Amino acid sequence: MLRDITLGQYYPTDSIIHRLDPRVKLGGxxxxxxxxxxxxxxxxxxxxxxxxxxxxxxxxxxxxxMIKGMKTILFLLLITVIFNLFLxxxxxxxxxxxxxxxxxxxxxxxxxxxxxxxxLIIGSSVMTLTTTPNNLTDGMERxxxxxxxxxxxxxxxxxxxxxxxxxxxxxxxxxxxxxKAQIARGADFESGNLLQRAxxxxxxxxxxxxxxxxxxxxxAMAMEARCYRGGDGRTKMxxxxxxxxxxxxxxxxxxxxxxxxxxx
Amino acid sequence: xxIVKAKDVVYEYIRRDEEGNIEGILKAVDGVSLDIRQGQFxxxxxxxxxxxxxxxxxxxxxxxxxxxxxxxDGKDTKDEEELWNIRQTAGMVFQNPDNQIIGQVVEEDVGxxxxxxxVPTKEIWERVEESLKVLGMYKYRKHSPNKLSGGQxxxxxxxxxxxxxxxxxxxxxxxxxxxxxxxxxxxRAVRALNDVEKITIILITHYMEETIYADKVFVxxxxxxxxxxxxREIFSQVDALKSLRLDVPQVxxxxxxxxxxxxxxxxxILTIEELVKELSKCH
Numbered sequence: 001m002l003r004d005i006t007l008g009q010y011y012p013t014d015s016i017i018h019r020l021d022p023r024v025k026l027g028g029x030x031x032x033x034x035x036x037x038x039x040x041x042x043x044x045x046x047x048x049x050x051x052x053x054x055x056x057x058x059x060x061x062x063x064x065x066m067i068k069g070m071k072t073i074l075f076l077l078l079i080t081v082i083f084n085l086f087l088x089x090x091x092x093x094x095x096x097x098x099x100x101x102x103x104x105x106x107x108x109x110x111x112x113x114x115x116x117x118x119x120l121i122i123g124s125s126v127m128t129l130t131t132t133p134n135n136l137t138d139g140m141e142r143x144x145x146x147x148x149x150x151x152x153x154x155x156x157x158x159x160x161x162x163x164x165x166x167x168x169x170x171x172x173x174x175x176x177x178x179x180k181a182q183i184a185r186g187a188d189f190e191s192g193n194l195l196q197r198a199x200x201x202x203x204x205x206x207x208x209x210x211x212x213x214x215x216x217x218x219x220a221m222a223m224e225a226r227c228y229r230g231g232d233g234r235t236k237m238x239x240x241x242x243x244x245x246x247x248x249x250x251x252x253x254x255x256x257x258x259x260x261x262x263x264x
Numbered sequence: 265x266x267i268v269k270a271k272d273v274v275y276e277y278i279r280r281d282e283e284g285n286i287e288g289i290l291k292a293v294d295g296v297s298l299d300i301r302q303g304q305f306x307x308x309x310x311x312x313x314x315x316x317x318x319x320x321x322x323x324x325x326x327x328x329x330x331x332x333x334x335x336x337d338g339k340d341t342k343d344e345e346e347l348w349n350i351r352q353t354a355g356m357v358f359q360n361p362d363n364q365i366i367g368q369v370v371e372e373d374v375g376x377x378x379x380x381x382x383v384p385t386k387e388i389w390e391r392v393e394e395s396l397k398v399l400g401m402y403k404y405r406k407h408s409p410n411k412l413s414g415g416q417x418x419x420x421x422x423x424x425x426x427x428x429x430x431x432x433x434x435x436x437x438x439x440x441x442x443x444x445x446x447x448x449x450x451x452r453a454v455r456a457l458n459d460v461e462k463i464t465i466i467l468i469t470h471y472m473e474e475t476i477y478a479d480k481v482f483v484x485x486x487x488x489x490x491x492x493x494x495x496r497e498i499f500s501q502v503d504a505l506k507s508l509r510l511d512v513p514q515v516x517x518x519x520x521x522x523x524x525x526x527x528x529x530x531x532x533i534l535t536i537e538e539l540v541k542e543l544s545k546c547h
Contacts (some may be wrong), residue, residue, distance in 0.1 A: 134368050166368050169410050215363045222364035225324050225356040226377040226424065227348050237375035237388045 011129045017059035018130045021246045022139025028253050029127045035260045036116045036123075043263050045115050051256045052123060061129045069125040070118065077117050084110035137161045142240050155231030163219070171212060178207050265338075267432045267464045268300040268323050268354065272332035275318055275487075292318040293329070294487035302431065305458045305465045307475035307495075310484035311509045319484065320436045320468045324356040337431060352381060355425030359437040361417035370412075370420050371396070371405040377428040388427075395423040398461065399453050415446020419453055426457070432464035433457065439471060447471070472499075472513045476534040483508060500532030515539050 017025070032051075039045055056066060070077075088106030095101035131139070141158035148154050179189065182203050189200050275293040278286055292315045300306050310316040321327040322334045325341040337353045339346040355377075358364045367373030371392050378388045396402040399419040409417055418438050425433055435454065439447040451474050458465045467474065475481050481498045483491040485508045491498055498505070499512050502520045506512075512520070519533040519542075528546055533539050 134372075162368065163366065166366065166409075170362055215360075218358065218360060218363035219366070221326060222356075222358055223366060223376075225326060225351060225358075226428065227351050227380040228376070229348065229380065233382045235379055235382050235385060235388065237372060237379055237385060237392070239385055 010132050011061045011065055013060050015058060015060040015130070016245065017055060017126070019245065020130075020249055021240055021242055022131050022135045023143050023240060023242075024246045024249045024253075025127045025131055026136070026139050026143060028249065029124055031253060031257060032123050033120050035257055036119055039260055041263070044260055045112075045119075047256070047260050047263065048119055051260075052119060052126075055126055056122075059126055059130050061126070065129055066122045066125050069121050073117065073121055077114060080113050080117065081110045084113050133165045134162055137165070138238070138240060155234075159231075167212075167215065170215075171208070174211055175204065175208055178204055178211075265302050266299050266335070267302045267304075267337055268298075268466065269335040270296055270298050270319075270322070270329075270332065271334075272297055273319070273322060273329040273334055274331035275315075275322065275327060276330045291487050293322070295332075296484075296487070296489055297332075298482060298489065298492075300432075300464060300466065302464055303458075303462050304479045305455070305477065306467065307478035307481045308466065308468045308484060309470065309472070309475055309481060309498075309510060311470060314484040315487040316468050316484045317436050318487075320356070320434050320466065323432075323434050323466065324354050325350045326356070348381075352428050353430055354432045354434055355428055355430035357418070357421050357425055357433065357435045357438050359440050361414055361421055361441070364421050365409045365417060365424075368408060369405075370401065370407050370409060373409060373420060374405075374424045374427050377424055381428060391427040391429070392423075395427040396420075398426060398457070399423040413446060414442045415449040418442060418446065418450050422450070422453060422457070426461075426463075430463065432466065434466045434468070436468045437470070438467075439469065439474065447474075451477075470510070472511060472516075476513065483510065495534055496532035498532075499534060 032048075036048060039048060056063065085102055085106050086100055088103050088109050090103035090105030092101035092103050093107065128136070137158050140161075141154055144152070144154045183189070187200065187203055189197070189204070191197075192200070273293055273296045274291060277290040277292050279288045279290060281287045294315070296315075296319060308316050308319065318327065322329060322341065323336060325336070325347055328342050334341045336350045339350055339353075341347075341350055365373050366376050374392045374395055375388050378391050383391065392405075393402065396405055399422055401416065401419050401423055404412060404416065404420075409420060412420065422433070422435075422438070433454075438454075439450050442450065454465055454467065455477055457463045467478065469475065476495045476499075478495055481491075481493065481495050482489050483498060483505070490508055491501065491504065499516045502512050502517065511517070513534065515536050515538075516533055519529050519539050523529045523531075527543075529539075529542050533542065
């Protein structure tokens with residue numbers, strides 16, 4: 001059923017990576033991705049691969065879940081590789097039809113790009129697989145707090161994200177219900193060409209939007225009734241506090257960065 | 265001491281046409297005065313559109329009276345400086361459980377109110393644990409609210425209000441969207457809050473059966489208080505209730521019909537046990 005869908009791709013298990021502070025994971029992922037673009041030789045990528053493998057091992061998430069994320073970008077990956085392969089200037093290795101040629105530089109760039117993208121996706125998958133969406137929002141709110149000085153509504157955005165996460169399953173269930181109700185009255189969502197099918201979505205979307213607005217209104221009232229008045233003066237039930245393991249993780253990350261920049 | 269006091273409260277909805285001109289004024293609440301004492305269990309009855317929900321929203325300062333005054337714990341609800349105190353004193357539970365649960369985990373939702381009030385972290389946890397235990401939902405504290413039944417969700421909502429340590433809880437048709445079992449659970453929980461925790465309960469409903477345990481019942485019709493009294497006083501007036509488009513509980517109706525046909529029964533029988541006792545006396 002629709003209500004059983006998991007949001008994001010959180011893989012529930014208990015590991016040291018799961019228990020890390022979300023800020024460590026967020027910061028770590030960003031730094032890791034940056035490091036992938038600094039590295040310029042194969043040895044550097046080897047270090048990056050080893051580091052990633054270690055984190056995956058510690059996270060206790062089966063490797064096939066990491067691969068799942070790859071499927072969505074496979075097409076993008078393919079295009080990037082092909083473009084780099086054929087459109088880079090340099091010393092040609094093979095030439096087709098006397099015009100298109102694969103160069104040595106192009107081959108190198110294509111391979112590196114493929115490695116980069118693969119590591120980038122797997123690296124960020126590790127984060128989303130080991131952190132609940134809620135935790136992630138919390139981490140982002142805390143990390144972006146300095147932006148408040150620039151009047152960026154950090155708390156409000158985080159609150160919106162967590163409310164959206166809470167309501168997505170409810171709205172999905174509602175979509176299902178409305179769809180069935182409309183099918184029962186003879187609506188046809190499946191046949192016809194693309195345009196006809198898009199048109200047939202109208203009787204689904206209109207009630208869905210009305211209901212979403214009504215829910216939003218109710219929720220706003222319920223939040224006000226429970227004294228919600230924005231982020232100021234609010235305490236946290238689950239505040240983010242760095243523990244020893246988080247400092248250790250930062251240390252490990254620093255070691256990795258030094259090594260990868262050193263040899264890359 | 266009065267926890268909620270209303271004097272000559274009028275609330276007008278202004279209907280406008282598309283150009284913003286006033287088309288008509290609807291008095292949803294029309295000259296209501298009532299006193300609710302600390303610790304009472306109050307039921308407000310009425311059919312759809314009788315103004316009962318509008319009145320309830322005045323007690324939590326979500327709406328302000330157009331005319332007249334509402335005091336919560338001695339504070340005028342129009343006083344903006346007292347707004348958050350009032351909302352903390354008089355907690356509110358709404359009809360649709362899905363639309364009032366904010367957290368993605370039960371315990372986080374219960375902690376939402378105390379978080380807003382700025383309660384220290386350690387005390388939030390104590391309050392959450394205590395409230396969930398009172399409502400019998402402690403074992404579900406790590407669950408996602410989406411996976412609970414309607415009755416369970418509504419008890420989580422009540423726990424969320426309870427964690428703010430209110431003196432009074434207003435429940436606006438909390439059972440309207442629940443199945444009979446969920447309804448029973450919620451009403452049982454609400455009665456326990458009144459009996460054990462001594463919290464003033466104001467229950468807005470259109471289910472007669474839910475009001476029989478109340479200390480006092482107000483019946484609303486067309487924005488006005490049409491009847492008030494103990495459940496027994498109210499339900500003995502079967503014809504008056506029918507003229508307000510309200511049904512009396514089945515047992516009460518049965519007793520009333522029996523009495524009309526000459527069986528010697530007292531007025532306003534509220535429970536099956538009572539009727540059985542009275543009937544066995546007749547022989």
